[in-house]
Amino acid sequence: MTGADRLEISRAEHAQRREQLVQVLHDAELDVICVFGPVRVAYLTGFYFAATERPIGLVLTGGGDLTMLLPEIEAEHYAHQCPELPAPLTYPEYPGGGSGRHPLTVLADHLRRSGLKRIAADVDGYEHRWGYRGPALSALLGWPVADGLTLVDDLRMVKSPAEIALIREACAWGDHAHRMMQDAIAPGVNELVVSHESSLRATREMLAALGERYVPKTREGLPANAMFISGANTAHPHGLHQSVGVQPGDVLVTGAYGVVGGYESELERTMHVGAPTPDFERYFAAMLGAQDVGLAALRPGRTCAEVEAEVRGYIEDTLDMTRLIRHHTGHAFGLEGHEHPFLDLDDHTVIEPGMIFSIEPGLYVPGLAGFRHSDTVVVTDSGSERLSLYPRELAALLIPG
Incomplete structure (x- = not known):
């Protein structure tokens, strides 16, 4: 059975969606978007997962570079579903697994190192579910994060x-x-x-x-x-x-x-x-x-x-x-x-x-x-x-x- 026979969206179509989002970022004069909503992450990558208290987020830059924030327990699962995508940025566990660091600080440090400051996000920090508690992304960065929810969801309105x-x-x-x-x-x-x-x-x-x-x-x-x-x-x-x-x-x-x-x-x-x-x-x-x-x-x-x-x-x-x-x-x-x-x-x-x-x-x-x-x-x-x-x-x- 070929991949084309499987009842799912192809990797090529997921890549096309990310290309469309990159163009949206350019039009909005933004450098990067962070996407935390599980359905939006799946829409853009094909990575489907059980959303829990452990933050998962996608970072997509205006240059098309992709980084996925994952707990270590999801890294192998991600590689299996999305072998064509770069290796993820991982953290040991929520709320820290002994590291002394909240998972969202790992993402904030990554964004600071990138030097990109015109940032949007579908949610200003991870969604509160299953007992999750955490800071806003904008508070960790020390600068505003634009509301980027519609940037992704508007792409989803018209079905392919x-x-x-x-x-x-x-x-x-x-x-x-x-x-x-x-x-x-x-x-x-x-x-x-x-x-x-x-x-x-x-x-x-x-x-x-x-x-x-x-x-x-x-x-x-x-x-x-x-x-x-x-x-x-x-x-x-x-x-x-x-x-x-x-x-x-x-x-x-x-x-x-x-x-x-x-x-x-x-x-x-x-x-x-x-x-x-x-x-x-x-x-x-x-x-x-x-x-x-x-x-x-x-x-x-x-x-x-x-x-x-x-x-x-x-x-x-x-x-x-x-x-x-x-x-x-x-x-x-x-x-x-x-x-x-x-x-x-x-x-x-x-x-x-x-x-x-x-x-x-x-x-x-x-x-x-x-x-x-x-x-x-x-x-x-x-x-x-x-x-x-x-x-x-x-x-x-x-x-x-």
């Missing part, structure tokens, strides 16, 4: 053909996991048990089908996932699982996704157990109409705010259901489940071909249920294409009750 191909594959397996879950739902089943069993079954089939082409990028979660919540709990947009069994007449709001090459998909559906009531049918049709408006409104040249305004206008003027809105229409995603930009009234980002969004306007009826479909959508040259292909119509989403 390779990224879109990975997300398309992830959508296929998210759809498959959802199908397995829907087929397993029946009155009396436990939502947690069905969700986890379906995810594991779909993952087994996914790994069998893809074989060595599939390259895991995390130690957590499964490659194919599906879940649902039920009953009046669905009126909470982010309702937690319940341990009660599914009942006839329950509304279900589902979620399913695949992960391929580190990239995610998104699929959500509103379902019903048994014959739906007239109230359910009315709200379901209203939600589906709002999603249709969002799908049609997403096209290049418009702003995210304009898409949101069109969806809200439909919900207000046609449906008279503004009171049932709890969130905006959608968000970008890729390596993370939520990424910038957002389909929101206060996000004026111009939509471009290659952007990936969820389209998920929801209606939430207190005491009854929530109504939300979500689909993965890629912006094309003339409009958009739905990548998650699971049925949306009510007849296909009824559970025998």
Whole structure:
């Protein structure tokens, strides 16, 4: 099997991303950027790791020189994943491993020796996670560090053909996991048990089908996932699982996704157990109409705010259901489940071909249920294409009750 067969971003594309960032540094008149966010580090290098209290950071200069700050326990792992990159700058352990030095001081000393002072960083010091405590990078250096978060994240907004191909594959397996879950739902089943069993079954089939082409990028979660919540709990947009069994007449709001090459998909559906009531049918049709408006409104040249305004206008003027809105229409995603930009009234980002969004306007009826479909959508040259292909119509989403 050649490297080109593996379902992951190539080393050449990671190098191209770093070249783009170098040009961004030149345009911003910056000498160097420090990148601490684990997803941003992976985006630029292909180094995927379990983020802990031990700081990991990437230093990229305007001349294209790269230095990776790592704890010694990650050095071999880094060399295995990124053999083409220079040897890292290491420290023994956090908070010092007996060295008497905080890991961030190792990075600060490296930057001082470089003589480069026009520095940006996505975070002014390592992110606080897993008990980490540490100084700001600017405090250690004694001079300002510019906010460089957007310098990296703006590059991530428009997906490459390779990224879109990975997300398309992830959508296929998210759809498959959802199908397995829907087929397993029946009155009396436990939502947690069905969700986890379906995810594991779909993952087994996914790994069998893809074989060595599939390259895991995390130690957590499964490659194919599906879940649902039920009953009046669905009126909470982010309702937690319940341990009660599914009942006839329950509304279900589902979620399913695949992960391929580190990239995610998104699929959500509103379902019903048994014959739906007239109230359910009315709200379901209203939600589906709002999603249709969002799908049609997403096209290049418009702003995210304009898409949101069109969806809200439909919900207000046609449906008279503004009171049932709890969130905006959608968000970008890729390596993370939520990424910038957002389909929101206060996000004026111009939509471009290659952007990936969820389209998920929801209606939430207190005491009854929530109504939300979500689909993965890629912006094309003339409009958009739905990548998650699971049925949306009510007849296909009824559970025998």
